[in-house]
Amino acid sequence: MGQSKRLLFVALVPPENIQNQVTEIKEYFATKYNSSRALRSVPHITLQPPFKWPTENLAVLQECLQTCAQKCSAFPITLSGFSAFPPRVIYINVVKTPELLKIQKDLIGFTETTLGIVHPPSKIRPFSPHVTVAFRDLTKTNFRAAWLEFRERSLHFEFMASQLTLLIHNGKRWDICNEFPFRGFQKY
Template sequence: MKLGIVIFPSKKVQDFANSYRKRYDPNYSLIPPHITLKPAFTVPDEGMEQLTIKLNEISNSNKPFQIQSTKFSSFKPVNNVIYLKIDSCDELSELQKKLNETIDIDNPEYAFVPHISVGQKLSDDEHSDVYGTLRMNQFNLEDTVDRFHLLYQLENGSWTVYETFRLGRE
């Protein structure tokens, strides 16, 4: 089964991100705005129970925390992705690190950069245009993270929640 682990932000943050995603992100209809904690990986069906036990342990040992975003950024020249930059936060980095150490499957291709993608697969010219405009925007989005989600991919390429893990239940 193809899986991923993400944080879905509040409706306010999702609405803000979607106001851009519907124009600039071809994955808009496949998954809501999210922060990827563990990119797509594969686990056989018989490994799901053990995986959820490990994820429960991680969620129980981490407390809810605050995140903030105040600007757009880009991964150019690596790829033409525009995103809401999530400010550095020890709790978020620690959660992501624990997940990757515990689920040592398919090591991530890139270093962890907390973000919510709002534009992808843009041509060079379109990327320059859109990013040039978006980075002038001023905003301050704050949110409380109190859960993460294990997702699985459906045959049509969309993602849906397999299980939700609430932080700090110990």
């Protein structure tokens, strides 16, 4: 009998009040620009891109993420304005801080050495932290119109990143599978 594998990824998820406001922006893109795929997950900053993992070994993965999270301290995140990966993706820009760059690099290194999870594009592409609001289902025409509307729009949120979040794909959307608090934080 073969092992069943699920798609998972590891992210930083903002607090609920910011999630709600970002989700409103995603809903606007779905309504006005017919781009709804970004609504398939909670607003997040991807640290470890999607990978396949055997569901039977989920506990091993979660133990490793718990260990990794306990090596981290909470740090501030700033979301500032909009940016894009033309011709399809519009996102909220995440300010690249040394702490954010370090946690992403440490997590990628840790999951590779501990679990054998490798994401080849991450080895050649620099980390570009972002919160997607319009995804690859945005047509090129709608991208141009939406980018004209959003490129100068201001947006500013700050929050403390205090945990890693593991998301799992259920076949239709991404669900939060588990959360791993950083050192000094309790899970409620």
